[in-house]
Amino acid sequence: MIRVQNRKMIHRLAFRIFKANRMRNVIAIIAIAMTTVLFTCLFTTTIGMVENLQNQTLRQAGGDGHAVLKYITDEQYNAVKDHPLIDEISYNLIAADHVDNSAFLKRRLEMYYMDETAMKLGFTVPTTGKAPQAQNEIITDTVTLDLLGVPHEVGAKVPLTYTMKGEQMQTDFVLSGYWETDPVAPVGMAVVSKEFVQAHASELRHTNLVDHNTTGSINAYILFKNSFGLENKLNQVITESGYTMQSGNNADPLPTDIAANVNWAYLSSNFSLADPISLIAIVAVILLITFTGYLMINNLFQISVNKDIRDYGLLKTIGTTRRQMKFIIRQQALLLSIVGIPLGLVIGLIVGNSLLELMLGILTYVGPVNISVHPLIFMGATIFTFVTVWISTRKPGKMAAAVSPVEAVRYQGGRESFKRKKKKSTDGGKIWRMAWSNLGRSKKQTVMMLISMSLSLVLLSTVFTLSRGFDMDKFVSKFVNMDYLIGHANYFNDNRFRQPEDELSESFIKAVQEQEGFQEGGRIYYNIYLGQSSIYREDPDELSSHGYPMNKAEDGNPTLDLYGLDDLPLKRLDIVEGKLDTAKLKSGKYIIEGVHQDDEGRVEWNTSHYQIGDTVQITVDGKKYEYEVMAKAKINQFTIGNRSYDEFAMYLPTEEYLKVVTRPVLMTYGFNMADDQESAMETFIKNYTETIEPLMNYESKQVYVNNFKQLQNMVIIVGSAISFVIGLIGILNFINSILTSILSRRLEFAMLQSIGMTGRQLKRMLLYEGGYYAGATIVLSLILSILFSAFIVRGLVSNLWFFSYQFVLSPLLITYPILFLLFVIVPYLAYRNIRRQTIVERLRIAE
Numbered sequence: 001m002i003r004v005q006n007r008k009m010i011h012r013l014a015f016r017i018f019k020a021n022r023m024r025n026v027i028a029i030i031a032i033a034m035t036t037v038l039f040t041c042l043f044t045t046t047i048g049m050v051e052n053l054q055n056q057t058l059r060q061a062g063g064d065g066h067a068v069l070k071y072i073t074d075e076q077y078n079a080v081k082d083h084p085l086i087d088e089i090s091y092n093l094i095a096a097d098h099v100d101n102s103a104f105l106k107r108r109l110e111m112y113y114m115d116e117t118a119m120k121l122g123f124t125v126p127t128t129g130k131a132p133q134a135q136n137e138i139i140t141d142t143v144t145l146d147l148l149g150v151p152h153e154v155g156a157k158v159p160l161t162y163t164m165k166g167e168q169m170q171t172d173f174v175l176s177g178y179w180e181t182d183p184v185a186p187v188g189m190a191v192v193s194k195e196f197v198q199a200h201a202s203e204l205r206h207t208n209l210v211d212h213n214t215t216g217s218i219n220a221y222i223l224f225k226n227s228f229g230l231e232n233k234l235n236q237v238i239t240e241s242g243y244t245m246q247s248g249n250n251a252d253p254l255p256t257d258i259a260a261n262v263n264w265a266y267l268s269s270n271f272s273l274a275d276p277i278s279l280i281a282i283v284a285v286i287l288l289i290t291f292t293g294y295l296m297i298n299n300l301f302q303i304s305v306n307k308d309i310r311d312y313g314l315l316k317t318i319g320t321t322r323r324q325m326k327f328i329i330r331q332q333a334l335l336l337s338i339v340g341i342p343l344g345l346v347i348g349l350i351v352g353n354s355l356l357e358l359m360l361g362i363l364t365y366v367g368p369v370n371i372s373v374h375p376l377i378f379m380g381a382t383i384f385t386f387v388t389v390w391i392s393t394r395k396p397g398k399m400a401a402a403v404s405p406v407e408a409v410r411y412q413g414g415r416e417s418f419k420r421k422k423k424k425s426t427d428g429g430k431i432w433r434m435a436w437s438n439l440g441r442s443k444k445q446t447v448m449m450l451i452s453m454s455l456s457l458v459l460l461s462t463v464f465t466l467s468r469g470f471d472m473d474k475f476v477s478k479f480v481n482m483d484y485l486i487g488h489a490n491y492f493n494d495n496r497f498r499q500p501e502d503e504l505s506e507s508f509i510k511a512v513q514e515q516e517g518f519q520e521g522g523r524i525y526y527n528i529y530l531g532q533s534s535i536y537r538e539d540p541d542e543l544s545s546h547g548y549p550m551n552k553a554e555d556g557n558p559t560l561d562l563y564g565l566d567d568l569p570l571k572r573l574d575i576v577e578g579k580l581d582t583a584k585l586k587s588g589k590y591i592i593e594g595v596h597q598d599d600e601g602r603v604e605w606n607t608s609h610y611q612i613g614d615t616v617q618i619t620v621d622g623k624k625y626e627y628e629v630m631a632k633a634k635i636n637q638f639t640i641g642n643r644s645y646d647e648f649a650m651y652l653p654t655e656e657y658l659k660v661v662t663r664p665v666l667m668t669y670g671f672n673m674a675d676d677q678e679s680a681m682e683t684f685i686k687n688y689t690e691t692i693e694p695l696m697n698y699e700s701k702q703v704y705v706n707n708f709k710q711l712q713n714m715v716i717i718v719g720s721a722i723s724f725v726i727g728l729i730g731i732l733n734f735i736n737s738i739l740t741s742i743l744s745r746r747l748e749f750a751m752l753q754s755i756g757m758t759g760r761q762l763k764r765m766l767l768y769e770g771g772y773y774a775g776a777t778i779v780l781s782l783i784l785s786i787l788f789s790a791f792i793v794r795g796l797v798s799n800l801w802f803f804s805y806q807f808v809l810s811p812l813l814i815t816y817p818i819l820f821l822l823f824v825i826v827p828y829l830a831y832r833n834i835r836r837q838t839i840v841e842r843l844r845i846a847e
Helices: 007-020 022-061 074-080 116-121 142-148 194-199 230-240 276-307 309-317 322-362 375-402 405-410 431-439 443-469 472-477 506-513 567-571 654-660 675-692 701-744 746-754 759-796 810-834 839-846
Strands: 067-072 086-089 092-094 109-114 137-141 157-164 167-179 188-192 218-224 257-262 484-488 518-526 533-535 561-565 575-578 590-595 615-620 623-634 649-653 665-673 696-700
Touching: 007 322, 022 276, 022 322, 022 375, 022 701, 067 074, 067 230, 074 218, 086 116, 109 116, 109 157, 109 194, 116 218, 137 142, 137 157, 142 157, 142 167, 142 188, 218 230, 230 257, 276 375, 322 375, 431 759, 443 701, 443 759, 443 810, 472 701, 484 506, 484 675, 506 518, 506 665, 506 675, 518 567, 518 654, 561 567, 561 654, 567 665, 590 615, 649 654, 665 675, 675 696, 696 701, 701 759, 701 810, 746 759, 759 810
Parallel strands: 109 188, 137 167, 561 649, 590 623
Antiparallel strands: 067 218, 067 257, 086 218, 092 109, 092 218, 137 188, 157 167, 484 665, 484 696, 518 561, 518 665, 533 615, 575 623, 590 649, 615 623
């Protein structure tokens, strides 16, 4: 066979066919652009969220290193710092146990010596002034200066009271520089000079292995060349430097052990195949977008091939091969992609970054949003869109290549098969039956269109099922089970509730009780002395349920966290076994045992050590008491707890507690307000803790309610946006299919009218077709929504502790009338368009 050099001709032919279908090209470009927009938005928001949240988390964590070596010596630092895997390493020396100025009660200040790398990675490089040089020079952030009442001026005096190795000191430092405080920084930072470290060499010696005091220890942040495989790199650095990674359970580390961990801010190190929920979610979204784009683009090219089938048949008669026919289809797809993909990338980048800002705003992101223009966004969106287009054109290409010239010439459009089927009817040609029959002309095309339209409705239903399923009561009750919780500032400040002086003032309680709208409240007491209370066990050397040795009181028995509760907090205990009888409990013969719960709220029964009715023997201030276990309640450190881990926790009524505890400490006070007065109380209590009793602080349920609503709103906004785009693609698909179908059937309509069908009957038939499409879409979307929700959504969210599954139907019921109206209007408008031509003009199409 002679090979003809006709590649240029095939290119030219493909381009001319492309130019001849302007309306189809516009719709196809829109479809490809919309698919690209979806992919671009997905990659923009995903990569942007990772970058921005990682940046914020780094600022919160106080360091930009990939990993950190904790509490090491100078010898260990020198042994590690030159390892070839390390790109940069910082030297952060802890210069004080704590800073004791009362100004830092609610915002802790930490004191360090940092080298140049440490200041860079720790975001403490002074923007005004310079790093400290002299022994009495210091740099710090602007909020710290404001709390001390020090002006933002280099050379200003900075008076600090601090503790080194248990010895309190006071120094009037000179400010050599400062920087603007990062709004997300949880603590203040003060950096002293190397001269200061040398002057206090004896106090800053490393004693961590002896007395667990971290002052004088070094925290070294490490930057590798990239953030891949951080755990392995960290382990390699430590082991190849002659040391071992300290085990998390090792309470007594060896001199060769180094405590270290990867910086939790680096999300790339946290995401892996071990996180199936994240992986499934991303894969599901990619597949959904790909399938949606496929439905639209495939349908467009299939309609185009059907419309031009005669032309393709004629091309076959002059020797065009199957391969060339496929090439013509793909060449058109390439031309459409060249226009549609760049357009979609631009629109998607704008929409995606706008959506990113909205999502970060809902998540209360603090700081400027870094607009993401990562190359992966453009590469990923382009590749996935082009693959979608390529897959979508395979079947239409095969269809065009397979048609024979004779079949193509006889083809009148609409049916999947070129063979006619004879149908018998005993009651004549009914309009509604003819319309129903027309839906079966191209069954696959009809099914694809219905699926395309139903997808957006299924997604919309899923979004609202998810958002409605978020149980605010479950979410809020984990953190606060009363409207307000008040206490000393140290109670809310990083486990610093350690001494009797940290108790809540009665004047604060009285102030809130006097406010309008106050309903009820209750005190919560706690035995703050370590070892003050203990619980008798037969084997005091046993391990806890978490594998750690239990804390020991002076008598060798495990320590007991003992709480005294007024009536309101007693009623708020989450009883999981037994029954709370308040009157009986106040007899002084009964006690409630606390049992632990996991993150999903499931009771860890192995942390329960008694049965209901067992006798418990406890020691308080050297005296022994016996109680009977009345009930068991979940331990919740946020609501009725000391905000640290309780190995053993038990609860007594206040009356009994005050009898047995020599020095009761009032830990917190919880109270409820009338709904219409909560806003006024929020304002009052905020002002009170800032101006009248600054040593006091509070927590309100409204903060957690707002956080919950932000999460809920983000799901609705993002999900609805995706549903809208997918729905828009489905609507474009429907409009294109209906218009193309009606235009390709102009001859058929003219023939029906020539034998007696009236214009009104033809219009009714088209309206029936639209109604059938709408009805089928409604039924299909309802069935798919129920099945998807019951079997997929329910399974994915079953492990979310704050989720209560309930299928939401209302979004579908609201959408269905709009959908029905759309499906009727489009055929009607198409009919008005073809009605402009006379029957004779339409019959001439066949000539």
